[in-house]
Amino acid sequence: MSDAYLEERHHQLRAQVRAFAELKVAPRVADMEHTGAVETELATAIAQQGWIGVTIDRAYGGMGAGHLAKTIIIEELSRISGAMGTVAQASQLGVAKIIHFGSERQKRIWLPKIASGSCLPTIAVTEPEAGSHVLGMQMTARRDGRHYVLNGCKIHIGNSHIGDIHGVIARTSEGSQGLTAFLVEADRPGLTLPPPRRTLGLHGFSFGELHFTDCRIPVGNRLGREGEGLDVAYSSSVLYGRPNLAAVALGIHQAILEQTTAFASERVRYGKQLHHLPNIKIKIGQIQSRVMTARLVAYHAAHLLDSVGKDQASPDCGSQLESTLPNTGAGCDAELMNAKLINVELVLDSVRTAMEIHAAAGLMDDIPIGRYLRDAHHIFAPAGTSDIQLLRLAEAALGQSKGQWSQRLSAALSPRPGPAPPL
Structure with a gap:
């Protein structure tokens, strides 16, 4: 069902990012784990692919491909390395503040540099x-x-x-x-x-x-103006931080599933592959179900984010926040919060299940399940813990929400390819 949201361009993008991650990122993972040093070369290489500019309008040199495409990029990088997926997702928060609150001058200075990979924002x-x-x-x-x-x-x-x-x-x-x-x-x-x-x-x-x-x-x-800092922080967290972190969790989750099914197929117990044991097969089924659910929730939220602004006429909303934006279409803030909540909680459940399947083997450094466990726990707190997401979702259910960022800033959210204006 999650494929229903994808177009051919999304499949092509996934293949491109997966090939890059397997060829360029995978060989560096062991060294990153051993040294713990900040990996600057890979971060630069990722940026130079143009992927940090995936949501930047083509008028500023970006891909103009939207949030579902961004989700796929982060997911595929995170499938190989949660660290490098997080490099991409964290930079996107820096992109958001300029897209939504930057002046035209600031956009023309910084967005082309970000899109080309010569500048990483935070x-x-x-x-x-x-x-x-x-x-x-x-x-x-x-x-x-x-x-x-x-x-x-x-x-x-x-x-x-x-x-x-x-x-x-x-x-x-x-x-x-x-x-x-x-x-x-x-x-x-x-x-x-x-x-x-x-x-x-x-x-x-x-x-x-x-x-x-x-x-x-x-x-x-x-x-923007003095006094809009709270808006910058909240909107970046809701519209970018939460779905981005859902994508990181989803990539790690997919890696957990692949590692665990491979382990259960290679390991022999009682004369048969490990997955022939009914309790192991049930646990693998649980992981598979969680991955399917997590992907559906993440893609649905990103698709809504791409769709919410398509009826807007102007691609540049600047910092005109309170009175100049028409509220067309339904907002999707709750879906974005839920995407982070579901993906984080389910990946934490699955990594524990995977550790149970691996047993003592999962404690060894040459098997990556321990890395997935540690990386998954890093996704819990940023952009609000699960308790924060649940509080906001409760406010939505009770009619207590204070407006939706996906409506207020909708004009600059949907994919909007087009020719570049003269600089």
């Missing part, structure tokens, strides 16, 4: 005292003439040590309207990065801290 929201509680943010941005001066710390930033342009949310005043978004180049004086720490999983992925000490940036680096 988004920097989380702080030591403010994870999902975005309003607890303490980092400050003080206006000083034609500049802002940034002070504070961001943590758990995807692609922190390989990013070229950071989308930073900082506090310009008190309250919910006191957050503002900025573009901060990685080489700005006053921005420093402590050495990356080794993590439980996703070895090769950069997941570090950004420290700002009197970091001056021009006013032209502000994204």
Whole structure:
């Protein structure tokens, strides 16, 4: 049923990404696991394929292929390496902030560079005292003439040590309207990065801290208006972060299924292949069912995200958020939240099932099931834990949602190929 959402271009894209992942990424996985070092060469190679620009309009040099295509790219990379799939998904959050809130000048400067692979964007929201509680943010941005001066710390930033342009949310005043978004180049004086720490999983992925000490940036680096930072953070998380992480989980899930079926076919017990044991066959059936369900939910959500903006006339909504966008079509915020919830919970269930099938063999480094277990746990917290998704889904059921980002920013969501305007 999930294939019902796919066109021939999606199948061709999957074959292209799978070939790249198996040829270029797979040989580097063992080294990434052994050293834990940030893998910059593969990240650059992925970006140079143009895949970070999959949702960028062709007018800015992007693929203009939409969110379902993005899901397939992230899934196929994650099937071979959760770390490299996460490189692609984390950069997409950086893309989102510019697409939806960037000025025309900012789009023309940065989107072609991102689309060509010469620039990796990030988004920097989380702080030591403010994870999902975005309003607890303490980092400050003080206006000083034609500049802002940034002070504070961001943590758990995807692609922190390989990013070229950071989308930073900082506090310009008190309250919910006191957050503002900025573009901060990685080489700005006053921005420093402590050495990356080794993590439980996703070895090769950069997941570090950004420290700002009197970091001056021009006013032209502000994204949108003062006070729109909360909108930038929330919309990027809902429209990109949640479906992207669902795609990472889905790729890991598919790898778990393939590894486990191969193991059960190769391992012999009581004179027969392991999968002949009824309890093993049932467990494999559980994993297969979960993968099918997870893929259907992820593809459905991405398809809706591509579809919700197709009736919009203008491809550029900029930061005109409150009053200028018509609300045509149904939003799909709940489906995006559910995609992350279902994919994360099911992959965690399946990796435990797979560990039970592998038994002691699953504890050995030469079998990747332990890597899948560690990588899967990294997908749980970003863009909201499962409890956060359930709270938001409950609000949707109770009619308590505060609007839908997929409607408010729909004009720039659907695939929109077209000729490039003069720069």
